Amino acid sequence: MSGEDYPSDDDRSFVSAKSSHDVHTGSRFSPEEEASLLAESNKLKSDANSLFAHGSFEEAVQTYDRALSSCPNYLEYEIAVLHSNISACHIKAEQWKEATDSATKSIESLERIDPLPKPKVAQDASRGKLQAQSAVEEIDDETAEKIEALEKSGRTRDDVQKIRVKAFLRRAKARSETGGWAALQGAYEDYAFLSTIPTLSPLDKKTVQRSMREIGPKLDDAKSKEMAEMMSKLKGLGNTMLKPFGLSTNNFQFVKDENSGGYSMNFNQNT
Template sequence: KELLRCSEELKSEGNDHYRARRWEDALATYRSALGRLPKLKSIPQARSPEKDSDADESLLQGDSSGQSLNEDLRKQDEVTPLTEEEAQVAKARSVLNANIGACYVKLGEHKEAVNACTEALRDDPNYIKVLQRRAASNEQLNTWSSLSSAQEDYNTLLGLVPESSNESREVQRTLQLLKPRLEVAQKRETTEMIDKLKGVGNSILGNFGLSTDNFQFVPNGQGGYSMNFSR
């Protein structure tokens, strides 16, 4: 109880910094508040059904943030229920990690924002604002992996928000825009990987007066490829 009270006081101080747009001060204070709480146990436990946002979350609503859930995190709800005090700690920990993620978004540190959101979702897999925030930050990272993760979070959100709501329509629109970006990133990174592999291959084959250009892969008509060698 004392740890929760101390953490709550620091969180309130962090909220004041956030409202004043002192992102780094808010971040440091939220992290200090988080440090007052017990760490999440390695053995997953179910959350309390309570997942209504509290006062400080409303001040973050203007961000590109949200709550979401992953398949592996859903399994936590099937384990031993938390005690009332453990549920309060889990709720506080989730909110603080969410607020830390919001600060990182403001600072433009999207990789750190993703990490903080993931920590928040460990305590509350259905945290819609955090899912939205993590997806938005993964979009900013703009890699094949991050865009794939964003796609997963948006698909999860479709199962959490009312089907006929504005939120659902917005998520569907975002998914449509995300698909071509994902394809571009996949092609770009695949090409980069092949070029790197060719570079390694050429450095080895060069010792024998050969290069990867001497080897051609052509479809064999059976769903595979045949390799042809030419000088």
């Protein structure tokens, strides 16, 4: 399987951390306290990696959670790595919702460090619609400070991108296994994003291309099935409301106008 199946995203240690209560207080620990907390978190992460390697996925998740509790919350990179590793555990245990949620948390942490470029939007005068153009990277002062702090800690934006790729691969995998129109659509969008990354490894690129081909037909089938189920429920509700009047939804027929694409409604008392 592709690289997203392995939880050990990053085992390097460095001094620069945050506390679990900082998200509420906004305070930072002293360098000494940060170093101690991070060392404890890294030790727990190493233990969790070992548990994963031996197939003890539930115990690995619990240990990664303890590592998260020890890791200061303003150190988004470390938090992202741990959430991504937790997602890998849930995938191995076929816990698709939990895997999706953990991967999303990883992606959100990385977004707070180094936001993805936002697509430039322009007005298409000929059709009156907003059209997305090439992505434009705009780095504000706060993001620039976070990137600078990241680089001082020994990390780079390339490191962030590597974890981001793994998190997106894991979320896409979990969503595709969840099934259903919304989940499959989300998986397709994740794979579509990954397909735009020029530094994607050949193995991951192959995984993305194959997955997009496989999801296409499943997405169409899920959409048709869910639309049919929704229409059936609406018809049942309509029949309940019309029954006191001696009518049913069969009395109403919708006819499509092939020229305009709109619909007109005909009433048939004898249906």
